[in-house]
Amino acid sequence: MDVLGRNNVQVSGTGERTLVFVHGFGCDQSMWRLVAPAFEDRYRVVLLDLVGAGQSDLAAYDFERYSTLEAHADDLLAVLRALDLPPVALVAHSVSAIIGMLAAIREPARFAGLVMLGPSPHYLNEPGYAGGFERSDIDELLDVMASNYLGWAGAFAPVVMGAPEQPALRDELNASFCRTDPAIARHFAGVIFLGDNRADLPRLRTPTLVVQSAHDAIAPRAVGTYVHQQLPGSQLVVVNTTGHCAHLSAPRETIAAITPFLDALPMPATLQPA
Amino acid sequence: MRPLPNDLRLTEEDLIDHYEQAPCGYCTSLPDGTLTRLNATLLGWLGRTRDELVARTTVQQLLTIGGRLHYEMHALPLLLLEGEVRELSYQLRHQDGSTRPVLLNARLLRDDAGEPLVVRLTFFDITERHRYEQELRRSHAQGQEQSAQLAQANALLMSQNEQLSRSTADLDNFVYMASHDLRQPINNMAGLFAELKQTAAFTDPETADMVRMFEAALQQAVRTIDGLAEVVQQQRQELVPVEKLALKAMAEEILGSLQPQVLAKQAEFTLDFGAAPTVHTTRPELYSVLYNLFSNALKYSAPGRPVRVAAHSARVAGAVVLTVQDNGRGIDLTQHGDKLFQLFSRFHPEEEGTGTGLYLVNRLMTQAGGRVEVESEVGQGTTFRLVWPQ
Numbered sequence: 001m002d003v004l005g006r007n008n009v010q011v012s013g014t015g016e017r018t019l020v021f022v023h024g025f026g027c028d029q030s031m032w033r034l035v036a037p038a039f040e041d042r043y044r045v046v047l048l049d050l051v052g053a054g055q056s057d058l059a060a061y062d063f064e065r066y067s068t069l070e071a072h073a074d075d076l077l078a079v080l081r082a083l084d085l086p087p088v089a090l091v092a093h094s095v096s097a098i099i100g101m102l103a104a105i106r107e108p109a110r111f112a113g114l115v116m117l118g119p120s121p122h123y124l125n126e127p128g129y130a131g132g133f134e135r136s137d138i139d140e141l142l143d144v145m146a147s148n149y150l151g152w153a154g155a156f157a158p159v160v161m162g163a164p165e166q167p168a169l170r171d172e173l174n175a176s177f178c179r180t181d182p183a184i185a186r187h188f189a190g191v192i193f194l195g196d197n198r199a200d201l202p203r204l205r206t207p208t209l210v211v212q213s214a215h216d217a218i219a220p221r222a223v224g225t226y227v228h229q230q231l232p233g234s235q236l237v238v239v240n241t242t243g244h245c246a247h248l249s250a251p252r253e254t255i256a257a258i259t260p261f262l263d264a265l266p267m268p269a270t271l272q273p274a
Numbered sequence: 275m276r277p278l279p280n281d282l283r284l285t286e287e288d289l290i291d292h293y294e295q296a297p298c299g300y301c302t303s304l305p306d307g308t309l310t311r312l313n314a315t316l317l318g319w320l321g322r323t324r325d326e327l328v329a330r331t332t333v334q335q336l337l338t339i340g341g342r343l344h345y346e347m348h349a350l351p352l353l354l355l356e357g358e359v360r361e362l363s364y365q366l367r368h369q370d371g372s373t374r375p376v377l378l379n380a381r382l383l384r385d386d387a388g389e390p391l392v393v394r395l396t397f398f399d400i401t402e403r404h405r406y407e408q409e410l411r412r413s414h415a416q417g418q419e420q421s422a423q424l425a426q427a428n429a430l431l432m433s434q435n436e437q438l439s440r441s442t443a444d445l446d447n448f449v450y451m452a453s454h455d456l457r458q459p460i461n462n463m464a465g466l467f468a469e470l471k472q473t474a475a476f477t478d479p480e481t482a483d484m485v486r487m488f489e490a491a492l493q494q495a496v497r498t499i500d501g502l503a504e505v506v507q508q509q510r511q512e513l514v515p516v517e518k519l520a521l522k523a524m525a526e527e528i529l530g531s532l533q534p535q536v537l538a539k540q541a542e543f544t545l546d547f548g549a550a551p552t553v554h555t556t557r558p559e560l561y562s563v564l565y566n567l568f569s570n571a572l573k574y575s576a577p578g579r580p581v582r583v584a585a586h587s588a589r590v591a592g593a594v595v596l597t598v599q600d601n602g603r604g605i606d607l608t609q610h611g612d613k614l615f616q617l618f619s620r621f622h623p624e625e626e627g628t629g630t631g632l633y634l635v636n637r638l639m640t641q642a643g644g645r646v647e648v649e650s651e652v653g654q655g656t657t658f659r660l661v662w663p664q
Binding site: 031143144147244245 | 305306307308332334338339340341342343344346347348350351352354355362363364365390404407408411
């Protein structure tokens with residue numbers, strides 16, 4: 001399977017300039033449904049699923065390879081290369097904001113700008129840093145994911161049905177929005193919540209807008225402020241909503257918050273030499 | 275039961291009471307999770323009052339922290355996109371710190387403009403089922419761990435097997451080189467002795483016997499070396515053909531070469547191969563096996579009694595079984611049994627020996643797909659049974 005199939009890449013909209021939307025943990029590209037269409041009249045819009053999520057090629061999820069976010073950054077760069085795009089603006093939620101940052105550090109010429117929605121470079125509290133969570137909290141999340149009904153179904157249903165190769169059930173589960181393979185979701189959660197990318201922030205040179213939800217239990221305001229401070233020349237905008245998914249709970253406000261930034265980005269029609 | 279479509283008692287069901295006292299927890303929240311209403315059952319499970327919660331806390335805060343994260347990242351996006359979530363497994367937190375496993379179903383209601391209005395949530399107590407699920411998960415994890423351990427043990431065995439194969443090949447090479455290097459001096463001895471017979475005059479009448487015995491011993495040395503070389507050659511190249519070999523002829527040939535020892539020990543060999551006169555194997559192998567057993571019987575005889583050795587063959591379940599029974603010193607098998615076939619193991623240090631004989635016998639037999647069985651009693655004698663599948 002080519003990279004476009006592997007990441008379930010969907011292209012829509014018309015325009016010289018390209019927006020790439022990347023979803024966060026727990027969902028897939030369908031979470032952009034209320035935001036992405038607003039840009040299709042003047043942007044080419046690229047949606048994709050991270051490998052392991054949504055309609056991506058689940059068989060490509062090599063647990064060892066994807067034990068760091070760099071592997072997802074590799075995938076993102078591979079998609080951009082395959083589409084042969086001039087510099088794009090990336091709109092990335094939560095963990096994908098970090099993935100996008102890693103990709104932009106690696107190949108800055110491919111990115112005109114980066115919109116980080118609810119980013120957190122590190123979820124654990126450390127001396128002098130309030131990530132918001134203790135290690136025991138994260139362990140409990142992993143436990144909830146394991147005991148979640150879907151996790152139970154994924155682990156036992158094929159055994160119970162006596163047909164481990166029978167794909168019907170898995171396909172049905174995976175066909176629904178935001179349903180992920182439980183084993184992959186649990187692994188990805190461990191990678192996200194136990195990782196630490198704070199040291200990478202100052203290495204980013206791409207113009208960046210940090211979009212912070214006013215009340216976010218996953219990426220609290222203190223973390224958004226930290227990211228803004230660590231990214232030289234970045235902008236910070238607070239959307240007055242509650243929850244980690246402002247693009248779902250407050251889509252109009254989110255669109256309004258990111259449009260001026262995106263429209264003002266200089267986006268040349270061809271790739272500049274790095 | 276009779277149908278009651280129009281029974282008044284149904285319409286008289288108090289819906290408010292049903293809501294409050296339902297056998298499940300009901301609540302309603304704003305799309306961001308802020309609680310607007312909870313039923314009495316749910317309040318009881320939480321150990322809280324309505325006033326404490328309504329408009330002050332969120333659905334997420336009713337859950338343990340893992341569930342809170344999961345609800346925020348997975349359930350809420352799903353609700354906003356699809357309007358419904360089902361069968362999510364969470365834990366409700368009681369005010370006293372205890373928890374209650376629940377399954378959550380929830381549905382989003384939209385206003386006339388299609389904007390999210392409220393979320394209706396239903397919690398089902400699944401304490402028993404949760405315990406059972408945990409048990410299943412535990413045994414599942416245990417099973418996975420065990421199969422991982424098995425795989426590890428397997429890998430270790432494979433690598434040990436490889437090492438053993440390498441050592442065996444090394445040993446073959448060693449034996450081959452040793453036999454090759456010994457042949458030259460033995461040939462020299464034979465040449466020198468022939469020369470000596472020509473030039474020296476033997477006058478003593480007993481000398482003629484000694485000369486004959488020396489020649490026999492020399493020939494035996496040559497044969498043993500040839501046999502050894504051939505055995506390892508066979509392992510290395512499998513060139514020596516399997517033949518139908520007569521046991522009697524081979525046994526007599528070997529006894530002929532052992533004549534000096536037979537005489538010295540006043541030994542008597544009884545041979546009876548009538549029941550199974552032949553065996554399918556290679557000549558060097560049969561020679562080496564019989565030679566080692568016969569010479570052992572002579573070497574490790576019991577002092578003070580003449581040596582008696584009985585060799586006979588039989589057919590047992592398609593195999594040829596050759597039994598060699600002696601009346602020698604015997605071996606304490608409870609003490610030495612596990613070392614019996616080890617290379618360089620010696621059980622009678624008072625006699626000269628190299629500790630290679632039984633090793634070779636066992637090795638040749640197992641390589642031929644057969645086996646060696648031993649019975650022994652200290653002071654009484656030893657019985658070897660060689661089993662050749664045919």
